[in-house]
Amino acid sequence: MSLEPATTAKVVLYTSNKKLEIELWAKEIPSSSMAFIQNCLNKTYTGQTFNRVLKNSLIQSDSKDPKYLLNLEKHPRLKFSKRGLVGLVADDASKCTADSFFITCRDTPELNASHTIIGKIAGDSYYTVVNINDGEIKDGDLPIHPVEITDCEVIEKYFKDLEPQPQEVPETPKKVEQKKPKKSKVKLNLEFEDDAEDDGSFQIRSAFERSKKDKEENTNESHVNPVTVVKQSDLQNDQAENDPVDEETNGSHKTNGAAEIFQTGIDEQSPEVNETKASSHKLTLVRDPTVDSDFDPYLDLSAEEDVDPELIFQHTFKAST
Helix, strand or coil, X not given: CCCCCCCCEEEEXXXXXXXXXXXXXXXXXXXXXXXXXXXXXXXXXXXXXXXXXXXXXXXECCCCCCCCEEECCCCCCCCCCCCCEEEEEECCCCEEEEEEEEEECCCCHHHCCCCEXXXXXXXXXXXXXXXXXXXXXXXXXXXXXXXXXXXXXXXXXXXXXXXXXXXXXXXXXXXXXXXXXXXXXXXXXXXXXXXXXXXXXXXXXXXXXXXXXXXXXXXXXXXCCCCCCCCHHHHHHHHHHHCCXXXXXXXXXXXXXXXXXXXXXXXXXXXXXXXXXXXXXXXXXXXXXXXXXXXXXXXXXXXXXXXXXXXXXXXXXXXXX
């Protein structure tokens, strides 16, 4: 004949193996039983695993963060005297927590003084306890493949005023949006004028404008001053005023004066003409052999040579590249 009192509450824990049916002594152990049933209503055990397995002794659920501590409760007719008993994990010698529980696999009288019994495994669900205890372990009591509690269901809560409590959702800290530094902008100055001031900004010029500018520079470099043309009448007047000589030497002076003026006009242009000859793309002045006779304007004319200045100014030139 059993001396145990009748159970008054029942819950079911669904695991990754099979379910566990637990009957509770809610009348004899009220405070601890109420806390256990409230955790089942709040789904506190969902996601926990049986992370401690003592071979042929007990299995224990995991509780990473125990929240509530309870005083130890005892009843003279309830002892750890057989397998399949459910107790709460002790925090110290006088306190226990409902956030974690264990199930015995044999009689454990050494736990009577320091732990609280709240219920027992009912029906065939004890085979689930045996399967968990028979699993492979490492480091003494750590299961290699821990069984997880997937859901909780309260069949009989006994305490009529118990209701599921809203779970506290931890507030996630708001992310402070960091402003990204602004990228430095490149200033584009779309000016095509040659006299635009250089202010350090990046300038874009079109290929057409650049080609036009190069052509103007080449034209300025290849510019040659034209040969000075002096009328014969002006030449004779200047000779008469500047060199009053007799009639015998007048012709020779006229010739020398004309040659000097013509040669001066050529000499003034000689630096630029020489520069023109150095470039294959610049114009040079050559004589037209079909019109003019052989004449070298760079030869010095002596007084004995009789050259008509009129013939000199009748020479024509043509441009060749």
